[in-house]
Amino acid sequence: MAITLLVVCATVAYVRSVHKITRRTYRAYIALDGKGPELLGLSGPPSDWVVLYRTGRRGVICWDGFHSQELHDRLTPKNGQPVTVEYDTFTNFGTVGYTVHSVDSIVLPEDVAVSAGVAREGSGSAGQNDCW
Numbered sequence: 373m374a375i376t377l378l379v380v381c382a383t384v385a386y387v388r389s390v391h392k393i394t395r396r397t398y399r400a401y402i403a404l405d406g407k408g409p410e411l412l413g414l415s416g417p418p419s420d421w422v423v424l425y426r427t428g429r430r431g432v433i434c435w436d437g438f439h440s441q442e443l444h445d446r447l448t449p450k451n452g453q454p455v456t457v458e459y460d461t462f463t464n465f466g467t468v469g470y471t472v473h474s475v476d477s478i479v480l481p482e483d484v485a486v487s488a489g490v491a492r493e494g495s496g497s498a499g500q501n502d503c504w
Contacts, residue, residue, distance in 0.1 A: 393462045395473060396504070399454045400424040400436075402447050409433060409491075420444045424457055424475065432492045434503035436472055439485035446478060461504060468504045 401408070403423040422443050425435040436457075447455070455476040462469050472480055492498035 393460055396459050396461055398426055398457050398459065400426040400457045400475075401454050402450050402452065404444060404448060404451045407452070408435075422447055422475075424455075424472075426457075428490070428503040430492075430496070430498075430502050432490050432498040432502045434490055434500075435488065437487040438472075438475075438480070439487075440480075443475065443478065443480070443484070447476065450476065468501055470504070 401424070403409075403425060404421075408423050408425055420439060420441040422438045422440065423435055424438075425433050428434040457475050458473040459470045460473050472486065474480060488500075490498040490500055490502060
């Protein structure tokens with residue numbers, strides 16, 4: 373009986389801590405053609421890169437970059453402005469992972485090239501979990 377209860381508790385704990393997908397919405401700013409916060413070090417990305425950035429916890433800046441001429445062309449009129457970004461987030465033993473679902477109501481194709489990072493001014497660490 374005790375072993376059965378232990379197995380059930382372990383199973384429930386495992387299911388609650390692995391790959392629970394949640395859609396989250398944030399406001400992020402658009403940076404095109406390498407123009408954005410200096411601390412992101414965006415100088416010199418390809419001209420069709422779209423970078424989204426927003427403030428996370430503890431003063432970090434969370435950013436995602438997309439290599440897509442189509443997305444670049446559609447978002448050019450909104451360069452430097454905030455847009456709504458939907459993320460599909462999931463947890464995996466306490467670590468948050470994510471994919472970008474849509475930008476300004478534009479659903480992203482699964483094959484778009486993505487780069488991401490976290491930046492911080494001054495001292496202290498900056499981690500991906502500070503973005504969620």
